[in-house]
Amino acid sequence: MIFQIVLIVSTIKCLFIPLYHSTDFEVHRNWLAITHNLSINEWYYDATSEWTLDYPPFFAWLEYSLSFVAKLxxxxxxxLDNLNYASDMTVIFQRLSVIVLDLVYIASAKSCANLISDGKLLVFILLVSNPGLLMVDHIHFQYNGFLYGFLLYSMSNMIRGNYVCAALWFAVLLNLKHIYLYVAPVYVVHLLRAYCFTISTNDGVHTPWYSFSFMNLLKLAITVTTVFALSFGPFLNHIPQIISRLFPFKRGLCHAYWAPNFWALYNFSDKVLQHALPRAGIDVPKVEVSMTGGLVQEFDHVVLASIKPIHTMALTAIFMIPALVKLWHLGADRKYRTVSFVRCLVLCATTSFMFSWHVHEKAILLILIPLSFLSVLGDVDGRLFLLLSPIGHYSLFPLLYPKSLLSIKIFMLLSHSAIAFGNIPRLYEQPVKPKKKPRRGFLRLPMLGLLESLYVYGLILLCVYENFIHTIWGLDKTLPFLPLMMTSVYCALGVAYFWVSYYYYFLYFNVSRVPMLGTGNLTQYAKKVN
Structure with a gap:
């Protein structure tokens, strides 16, 4: 069935080839031209196009390699000067390059699925049919799939106890796309706790104690340093320029379409106060530019305090620390350390998504993909995945704005949701003695509470308003940004609820319940690590 699933998903990707593609298509075409025609000393300086090279060096080398195939x-x-060029052969090459590189993601998804006993096929299907990746990579156009492949390879090696390989894959990933710095602290803490602090036993007392292994730390340091040396070594004299490209803080707090995070709620509150306070007789400064204008630039808030990059960095660090401290302590329990690592990765990815500077909506996938893996390892993980999955994937709908794509977006989301809601709850069903099973309630979705279910149903009403009612009422010209703002704010409420719920679950999870992880899925690998 693995082959059949891969064949079906790959066929769907091929059917998407002629569909709409975003400006990211031109971004990557331009990077092909830059790396093919210019010397490496010019790669990060060229400004022929506004879409300058702003990914780490390993991705630049990937574009350089692809350029020789593109030439055929x-x-x-x-x-270089052939801007916005999109011939049929160019489109076919660009699309096929994403599909072929996705083989890395498919192989890594199978590697992670092999770690699981109950729900192995389900995890594989949830990963390879992820509607967010299909929308972002194969319609909107980007290369996220194979990058998440490296993340999953790193995760699977970490679970198997291959810590040096896990560090290697993650270091390579960081040098392909720096957004994964969001979860780098999780790797640092877990590798130090699980690999560098080795367990010894006093034979007389049989009490475990921990000793620091300098040799293991040296292995990790050599591995990571070597990867970064290979990546940045050829650009040693240009590192300041590369850093300025990788971290362009002048782009503003939010993207043109607000990611559904804390800052979307903050911006919305500022807009509400801006219009409400004058009616209460309180003067509010008038501004000529608006954060809802759809432009990527810095804006000052009118009523609330304006946010600077240092503020977002501080908030992200502050909210990450409790999770990292908990991970450090949970690392002492060998049965639980592997699952706690992935859970903390999800939690820190969510924290970064909630509070970081200029977060792209596509970063929601950094939460959803590892959470897909966790969905079969614990009932709370499964329940919160069922809640966040439709929210997170719906928040990506505005990326594909042509009306002709609406049916495709809805079909992908509903298909994936049907697979998840139809199968994940079965993993946690308890056998009941009575002949009649307890009634769940007409409106309640499997594993979700009534209010959670009503919130998910609210996505349907939101979709109807944005795609039909807003235009029928003639508001598409006077308030063009309203549907996007509604999507951001509504989905932000759901993401915030998930973050708080999952944080509480992670901090207060009782390690003594580890044998009740529903499936015993990772037992064989726990023995290997021991």
């Missing part, structure tokens, strides 16, 4: 399809796509 259409050499004109490699001309």
């Amino acid at each position: 399809f259409d050499p004109r796509m490699l001309q």
